[in-house]
Amino acid sequence: MIRTVTETPRVWAAELPAHPGEQVRLQGWLHRHRALKSVSFLILRDRTGLAQVVCAAPEELEAAAALSEETVLEVTGTASANPQAPGGVELTGPVIRVLSSRAEPAPFELYRPVVPATLPVILDHAPVALRHPRLRAPHEIAAASVAGFRDALDALEFTEIHTPKLVGSATESGANVFSVDYFGRRAYLAQSPQFFKQMMVGVFERVYETGPVFRAEPSDTGRHLAQYTSLDAELGFVEDHHDVMAVLRGALVGMVERVRARAGAACALLEVELPEVPERIPEIHFADAQELLAAHSGRDPRGEPDLAPVDERWLSEWAVREYGSEFLFVTGYPMAKRPFYTHAEPGRPQYSNSFDLLFRGLELVTGGQRLHRYEDYLAALAARGESAEPYAGYLQAFQHGMPPHGGFALGLERWVARLVGAENIRLATLFPRDLNRLAP
Amino acid sequence: MIRTVTETPRVWAAELPAHPGEQVRLQGWLHRHRALKSVSFLILRDRTGLAQVVCAAPEELEAAAALSEETVLEVTGTASANPQAPGGVELTGPVIRVLSSRAEPAPFELYRPVVPATLPVILDHAPVALRHPRLRAPHEIAAASVAGFRDALDALEFTEIHTPKLVGSATESGANVFSVDYFGRRAYLAQSPQFFKQMMVGVFERVYETGPVFRAEPSDTGRHLAQYTSLDAELGFVEDHHDVMAVLRGALVGMVERVRARAGAACALLEVELPEVPERIPEIHFADAQELLAAHSGRDPRGEPDLAPVDERWLSEWAVREYGSEFLFVTGYPMAKRPFYTHAEPGRPQYSNSFDLLFRGLELVTGGQRLHRYEDYLAALAARGESAEPYAGYLQAFQHGMPPHGGFALGLERWVARLVGAENIRLATLFPRDLNRLAP
Incomplete structure (x- = not known):
């Protein structure tokens, strides 16, 4: 090319x-001198x-002497076997051409095996x-993950x-939206493609x-970003949320497969253990999860409308013990904690046909x-005391016939951070944006 | 699934x-009754x-009578050969279940072969x-195009x-940026990923x-959108812009191939003639293009720093006549009209190593x-009277060694609009945003 x-x-x-034994040409950065x-x-x-380049002749040493690390070079020479070189072959007799400043x-x-810098230094100098x-490796895993996600859904x-x-309008969740000066009017940055993807099911x-x-997330934690990459899917003609969960499982399979195929070196470097995606990901209803937690975890969360992070961790470990699965579906979250467009559980309207x-x-x-x-x-909005008017565009789809449908959203950076074991999601984001950071 | x-x-x-002859189940919208x-x-x-469903028995007619168009149905029945039905098979003996409101x-x-509505009506009711x-068809072509773009570049x-x-900072082009209230500070919406993709070449x-x-584009034309989808690529270790053009050609091949493979029905419906991407896309230098226009087009644009739309049309037709190509590279645009990061043409510094x-x-x-x-x-910014300070993050990459590189940006909606022959780019955009439109 x-x-x-x-x-x-x-x-x-x-x-x-x-x-x-061949004459070859390398191009790259001087990683270490x-x-x-x-x-x-x-x-x-x-x-x-x-790759290792050996300078031994006087003119080679002279050419090398002035080179600072990170300078971009083109080096032509002979690929020579040397058991002590990385990979068993090094480049000898180099002719060096400097390509950068x-x-x-x-x-x-940059050549230290472990990154010798704190997070702020890393981010300031991204x-x-x-x-x-x-x-770099987490972002190779991210790229492969997204490709696998698309592959799986394209196949479906x-x-x-x-x-x-x-x-x-800042309708979907109301809080934590960024406002934009839009030709003198006020606009907002979308917190998700939720409404649009639903309309497009039609x-x-x-x-x-x-x-x-x-998300104009005012908390400065290791888990939140002002901008992240959302992998969103939505599909029509479902019976209930289980059809959505089946598609999600397929997407996860695609993601793991593609990461294995295309980001193997990155995984090896970071010692990532890729998860098995079980044929059937285990599933527990929210109400049953609360019973289980009350009986065994040492905490009794019954009556609470959501799971605390400590409960999620306990359930995750339980799923590994019980099913050998690093994935666990929790279904049926209380309607009170889900958005207005959520479908209730037939027969138990306080619960929902939803999952995490x-x-x-x-x-x-x-x-x-x-x-x-x-x-x-109309009923759901009225029940929440909301006017239907700001939702007019969205509601058009439902006025004109929509099938039973559902979908999901997966946060790419969160997935990558979990895979590589990063404590801070910023290490899975090229240029994170947060409460304090807007550059580089 | x-x-x-x-x-x-x-x-x-x-x-x-x-x-x-089989018992089958259809699901969909009542397109016409x-x-x-x-x-x-x-x-x-x-x-x-x-697909055509035939209701003939009294109970079938009764079930059908109440159905309004766009209602979502599930219809179970027998696939029956009938030479007069579309495709030669229709569904008979239907049992109808209504899935929507x-x-x-x-x-x-919606069933009229030609869309019986004006653009505002279409957009208001997207x-x-x-x-x-x-x-719908242009968006199927768009999806296939993006997939083909990624395929081609993944392969490289x-x-x-x-x-x-x-x-x-609103540095890249200065004008026409949207400003955002970012936790009480001012931020801007990115007009392109230009700086980031260059940094990531490193x-x-x-x-x-x-x-x-x-783009906070204040003009309300058929060609401009406030948000569009940019297909951006950037690559290092190039000799000059011709290496970039070769990659772009490969991307175009991928896009056309994937559209042919995955959006054939959409192309057929819209009578899209997919272009041939020549093995070598013809190329003309800006200076030569001006000579040619002066000699043959009836216009003399010499001395002007850019091509007028009428000149682009003439050159495009010329490339078809001369080379049988619907694509034409114009290279070497004057530096005066290109951004500060543009590389000049060796030996002719008033021209650039750029192309359209x-x-x-x-x-x-x-x-x-x-x-x-x-x-x-530093010299390029100084020559334009600009401080380097707002570019500090970007310039880090160059302080620390960057290879010769280049790239390109292709507007997805513009590509699709050209393919389908849409006069207005809004017909190639699901929910266009412009000076006047922020909903639905």
């Missing part, structure tokens, strides 16, 4: 061991990994810090949609979107069946 | 002709197409109007990224993003080689 000045082909660093008495080792980094020292040493293989005939991030039956959502998916102790996905009859929407 | 109450399998409308004297025809619409009349008749097969080892849409070498961008791709008379893509040396950025 890339034209070359010389005829020597570019070889990826990770593939150097496959070319012993180790000058010994009579020899200099240049470790070159490209998107695939590291002379690089200034990075804010921390354009450079992300070059550290351990800091879902249609990808692109919906507005600028909306006219058009495409099955839709997904992978895009940014915005717990993964390794944390809620990863929220979803459920939605109301689909126009009159049910 | 979908559990069913009955054991009868759901059949897609488009697949009904493959099941003659034609009541004759002794028989009623129900045309059911699902995401794949239309009784639908109110749509704002226009949740329903998009159900018209001709209005690009990494998908997700970048902030909230930025701290991490992943090759990146792409498919996401929303925002014209497609069917319009600019579809803009791209080029970028500066990659820190000192060049």
Whole structure:
């Protein structure tokens, strides 16, 4: 694809061991520069990994002497077998061409196996810090995850949609929205594509979107971001939320498979253990979960309308013990804690046809069946003391015939953070935005 | 995937002709209701197409009588061969179950082959109007296009990224940005992922993003949107802009192939002629284009720093005549009209290593080689009288070593509008946002 000045082909660093004896060309960043008495080792980094370049002749040493780490180089030379080199092959007899400015020292040493920097230093210097293989790896896992999500849903005939991030009313959750000066009027940044994806079930039956959502989250925790990437799906003609859960399971399978196939090196570097997605993810009703917690966890959460983080952790561990599953569906959350468009549980109207998916102790996905009859929407809004007027556009879909449907939303950064064991979700976000951070 | 109450399998409308003689179950919207004297025809619409249901027995006619168009139905019956039915098979002996509220009349008749509504009516009623097969089809083409774009770049080892849409300074183009109240500070909606994708070349070498961008475009034309979907790519270790153009060509091939494979019915319905992407897309330098226009078009644009729309149309037609290509690269645009990060043309510094791709008379893509040396950025900003300070985050990447690189941005809605021959880009946008429109 890339034209070359010389005829020597570019070889990826990770593939150097496959070319012993050949004349090759490497391109990348000077990851580490180790000058010994009579020899200099240049470790070159490209998107695939590291390769060692040996400078021994006087003109090679002279060329290497001036090079600072992170300077971008093109190095042509011979791939030479050396059992002591990483991968068993190194590049000798190098001719070095400098492609960038002379690089200034990075804010921390990028070649250290463990990142020698605090989170603020990392985030303040993200354009450079992300070059550290351990800091880059989560984003390779993220990219593969999203691709796997789309693969799985494409195979189920879902249609990808692109919906507005600028909306006219702050209706969906009311609080924590960003307001925008929209040609002199007030607009808001969408907190989710919820309404749009539901409306589009009326058009495409099955839709997904992978895009940014915005929360003016005033709390500065390790779990919250002002912008994150939401993997949203919605499908029509369901019987209830179990059909949605089956699609979600398929999406998870696609994500794990693609991560395994495309981000294997990143997983190996971070020692990620990919989860098994069971044929049938275990499921417990909210009411049963409360009974279980009361009987065994040492806490009695009965009467509370939601699960506390400590309860989620306990249930997650219980699912591992009981079913060998790192995933657990908790279904039937009380209607009181779910949004107005939630479908109640037939026969037990205080509960809902909704679910959360717990993964390794944390809620990863929220979803459920939605109301689909126009009159049910009017009733639900009236019951909450809300006017239907701000919802006029959304309600059009239901006035004109909508099938039973449901969907879910999965937070990409949260998924990646769980996979790589990051305590702070910012380590799974290229350029996090939060209460205090708007740059770089 | 979908559990069913009955054991009868759901059949897609488009697949009904493959099941003659079988008991089948259809689900969809009542697209059209034609009541004759002794028989009623129900045309059911699902995401794949239309199917005819025949009601003849008294109880069938009675069940059908109350049904309004757009009501969602489940119909079980026998797939019966009938040469006069669409596709040669219709559903007879129907048992009808109503799945939705009784639908109110749509704002226009959705079953008319040509959309019997004006653009404002369509946009005001998008949740329903998009159900018209001709209005839905562009979005099926859009979904396939984006998938093809990603396929092509994934195959070239690009990494998908997700970048902030909230930025701290309105630096990139200055004008036409939306401002956001960000926890009491001022933030802006990103007009493009330009700076982020460049920075991420330093991490992943090759990146792409498919996401929303925002322009506070004060002009209300058929070509501009306040939010659109930008297909962005950026790659390192290029010799010049021609390497970028080669990647763009590959992306276009992927897009056209995937549209052909996955949106064939939509293309057929709209009589879309998919373009051939030539092995080598013809290319003309800006200076040569001006000479050509002066000599042949009846206009003399020499001395002007950009091409007028009429010139783009003429050049596009010229490329068809001369090369049989619906695509034409115009390269070397004057530096004066390109952003500060643009790389000049070696030896002719008034021109740039940039390009536009014209497609069917319009600019579809803009791209080029970028500066990659820190000192060049400082000089470029100084030459424009700009302080480097607001660019501090961005410039970090160049301080710490960046390879020669370039990229491009393709507007998804513009591509789809060209393909389907839509005069107004809003017909290629699910819920357009513009000077006057913020809902539905």
